[in-house]
Amino acid sequence: MLLGRPFARSLVSASVLAALVGCSSPEAVEGRVGATCKLAFVGSDAGSPELVPGVAVDGGFVELGEGGALPLATPPQGGHVSFVAARATNLDPCGVKLKATVRSPRTGFIAAEEERTVTLSVADGGWAEAELDDISNFANVPMCPDYPPNETLVDLPYDLEVRIVDRAGRTAHATRSIVPRCEQTEPYDRALCRCECSEGYALGRCADPLDGGWLEVVDGGSPDAAAD
Amino acid sequence: MSNRSVRTVCSLAVCFALVAPLVASCARDDDAPAPPATELLAPPPSGQGFQLGTPTFAVAPGSEVQNCYFFEVPSDGELFVDRVTLAQEPGSHHFNVFRVNTVKNLGVGAKDGTIVEGGECWKSGNWSDWALVINSQQSEAGNNVIDWKLPEGVAHKFKAHELLMLQSHYVNATTQTTPGAGRALVNFWKADPAKVTAELGTVFTTNQNIKICPGDVDKTFTATCKFARSDLTIVGANGHFHSRGTKFTISTWDAVSGAASEPFYTSTQWDDPPFVRDAHIALGPNGGVSYSCAFTAPPTACANPDGGVPDGGKPGDECCYTFGPHVDQNEHCNAFIYYYPKQADINCF
Structure with missing residues (x-):
């Protein structure tokens, strides 16, 4: 099971988090964007910045490999997003710009893109990475719904381009072929994901995704395609 | 106010402008404060359109009121609308009009003439596939009317008796106040x-996973639609964003190059954002918009001084501002775009 809100809350004990991020004395908080971030440079200032894109799995950072699954998750107001994390070195981890772009290798069109300011936490070996218990530190790529003439987003390969820029302009980027997946355990949630992320979406199409046959769809098709 | 209640406002017949003289009183509660002395907005003359609206309601000090009002379009046939006028008493945070689509937990109120007060009307997932008609955040005293005549030949199209939801959000708290009703x-x-x-x-497009913490300076979120x-x-x-928002921009965006234009929309006033209504911006196939929200929170700011962990947050985030509707505790990054010719009803998340 990949990153979800219940999981996110369970990753690190409350006491450790309270020690790391305390509201009572915000001026002492480390890892914040802007003037209050006091994290040290990671890696070597003389080295080229490096970036590894990843996702959170069971509380740990897992690199997105070629052909790896990129989960589609449900945020509060609707739709489905993918959370893309970054591990980086040879840069300033405070207030970096993290950008993730999902592009179709078939059409060349960008399906979805998001950029946000995040602060990385110092990790082992001279690297820094997103705080894995906080999805606001991931790029939240707004994947679905996408609108015609779009392609199906789920179960088809896409190119994921990730770029990170620190406050001094040091830049690193990486590209992976990934496959967006609906990995929800509840049938309704998985059917809703498949419905919203399949081609030809229109508002209202997914009012009852289980009755719409979306759960049975495989390989990025529509219920009609499955019937064919 | 009850946490959740549903009431009948008035019947469609008495809300329709054909009986305009009744409109001002049809939606009032017996226990509501007296309406302001001045007429907020006269309805269109008979045969020229129709008026929908909320009753007059109290916004107690320290409170936020968000209600959802349901109305049918009063027409037996397809109806075109080329001018929309919105008026609000001072203190409004927003006024949205949506076309009702999939009915979720607002179901009990989703018929002509009913209200859902608070409760499910706060939960944005309930209208995730409802198409936007219009949004207004303008309620400053003396400048509380928006009158938008659409470009020549351009019009909203409504189906016969199409169900609409009017959502009104008033704030009488720390960062916004409501001087009257x-x-x-x-x-x-x-x-x-x-x-x-x-x-x-x-x-309608919204960036849903945002978090701004004390000490953040120009923390920026950019998404595309x-x-x-x-x-x-x-x-x-x-x-639309809340008081930590310092700069909201919207640009055109190319889905091949990923390039964004210079912003055609910029807002630096969270509580009185501009509503651009005279744009003429061309967009080609597979184009869209890129929208960006920058936020700053002073080191001494705190979203939940009583110690509650915000939705989507974790212990230690008590003072952070996360996605949500409450003005003093949450933040938003929402964009509303109007264009022609219509492609489809579009919501991006």
Whole structure:
């Protein structure tokens, strides 16, 4: 099971988090964007910045490999997003710009893109990475719904381009072929994901995704395609 | 106010402008504060359109009031609207009009003439596939009316008896105040169908996973929404965030290069954002918009001084501002786009 809100809350004990991020004395908080971030440079200032894109799995950072699954998750107001994390070195981890772009290798069109300011936490070996218990530190790529003439987003390969820029302009980027997946355990949630992320979406199409046959769809098709 | 209640406001017949003299009183509660002495917005003359609106309601000090009002479009046939006028008593945070689509937990109120007070009306997932008609955040005293005549030949198209939801959010708290009572009205002005050459389309897009903590400076979130199937023209836009928001921009965006234009919309006033209504911005096939929200929170700021962990947050985030509707505790990054010809009903998340 990949990153979800219940999981996110369970990753690190409350006491450790309270020690790391305390509201009572915000001026002492480390890892914040802007003037209050006091994290040290990671890696070597003389080295080229490096970036590894990843996702959170069971509380740990897992690199997105070629052909790896990129989960589609449900945020509060609707739709489905993918959370893309970054591990980086040879840069300033405070207030970096993290950008993730999902592009179709078939059409060349960008399906979805998001950029946000995040602060990385110092990790082992001279690297820094997103705080894995906080999805606001991931790029939240707004994947679905996408609108015609779009392609199906789920179960088809896409190119994921990730770029990170620190406050001094040091830049690193990486590209992976990934496959967006609906990995929800509840049938309704998985059917809703498949419905919203399949081609030809229109508002209202997914009012009852289980009755719409979306759960049975495989390989990025529509219920009609499955019937064919 | 009950956490959740549903009431009947008035019947469609008495809300329709054909009986305009009754409109001012039809939606009032017996226990509501007296309406303001001045007429907030006169309805269209008979035969020229119709008015929908909320009753007058109290907004107690320290409170926020968000209600959802349901109305049918009072027409037995397809109806075109080429001018929309919105008016709100001072203190409004927003006034949205949506077309009702999939009914979730607002179901009990989703019929003509009912209200859902608070409760499920706060939960944005309930209208995730409802298409935007219009949004207004303008309620400053003396400047609380928006009158938008759409470009020549462009009009909203409504189906016969199409169900609409009017959502009004008033705040009388720390970052916004309501000096009197709350009330929101909207006039829809009928267009001559023979003169309509293009249907207006709308886009609602929101960045849902944002967090701003004390000490953050210019923390920025940028997302895209691709909606152009063919050549189209953007005619209007407005943005919405709360008091930590320092700069909201909207640019056109190319889905091949990923390049964004110089912003055609910029807001630096969270509580009185501009509503661009005279744009003429061309967008080609597979184009869309890129929208960006920058936030700053002083080191001494705290979203939940009583110690509650915000939705989507974790222990230690008590003072952080996360996605949500409450003005003092949450933040938003929402964009509203208006264009023609309509491609589809578009919401991006």
